Amino acid sequence: MSHPDSPFLVRPGTRAVLADFDPHGKYGLKKKEGKAEVKELNKELNKLQELLYATRKYSLLVVLQGMDTSGKDGVIKHVVEAFNPQGVCVTGFKVPTEEELDHDFLWRVHKATPRKGIVGVFNRSHYEDVLVVRVANLAPEAVWRRRYEAINAFERTLAESGTVVLKFYLHISKERQRERLQDRLDDPTEHWKFKVGDLDARAQWDAYTAAYEDALSFCSTPYAPWYIIPADRKWVRNLFISRILQDTLSSLDMAWPPLEEEAHGIETIP
Ligand code: ADP
Secondary structure, eight states: OOOTTOTTBOOTTSOOOGGGSOSSOOTTOOHHHHHHHHHHHHHHHHHHHHHHHHHOSOEEEEEEEESTTSSHHHHHHHHHHHSOGGGEEEEEOOSOOHHHHTSOTTHHHHHTSOOTTOEEEEESOGGGGGTHHHHTTOSOHHHHHTHHHHHHHHHHHHHHTTEEEEEEEEEOOHHHHHHHHHHHHHOGGGGGGOOHHHHHHHHTHHHHHHHHHHHHHHSOBTTBOEEEEEOSSHHHHHHHHHHHHHHHHHTSOOOOOOOOTTOOOGGGOO
């Protein structure tokens, strides 16, 4: 479900050009006010999630993609904090196992989609199959090329069965990535996060940008839109994500289920 007035929406059928989106801007916001707004939004989100759970009519799937250090883990903490953890299911997608590779690329993803009433969060996703697979040449072009269509058909199937799909590309600048990687090197408690392999991906920044632009352009649909979220500043990133979540959940057709017909008060129970 897309919100046509959001400046971060990739309008279905248009070409996404990442250079046209400023990853570093404050968009007229102030940090203190922004943080206060997030607090308020998160209270509303908590109630909306309860409604989602109580009505069991929809599920929400939040897909997170972005370059290394773009803040996927930070957004997960932010989202889980807003919600009741019992109603949230986070799934991370790593290098596929042998069993996963022996199936079609959507097999492991479909199994992880949220059931009705639940918020599912994907840390990486089926989009890796048109990103790293394309850039690192893990499959021939003829294979990854047809996946965009398969992804759209898959996401349409989800939407038609009541899963609201929101996809966030966390947009950081190359300069901010350098700083965050340097922080990982400088802080012994962050050394475990520093992977030499991430430098290969950084060296292929332009190839990843091209692959992302194709994925964002071909797969932003009215039923599963992509949003490009400015992510150099964590508080800006979190605020825009909370706003889109609130906007999306509050626009769903949900009403609190009524009391059971047989319920006539407490005293009727012996
Ligand atoms: P994080 O998500 O925190 O970076 P890892 O460092 O374990 O976690 O990275 C997961 C790795 O798995 C990434 O390098 C990603 O590109 C890779 N990966 C995920 N899905 C696929 C896929 N379908 N094919 C190949 N590699 C994948």
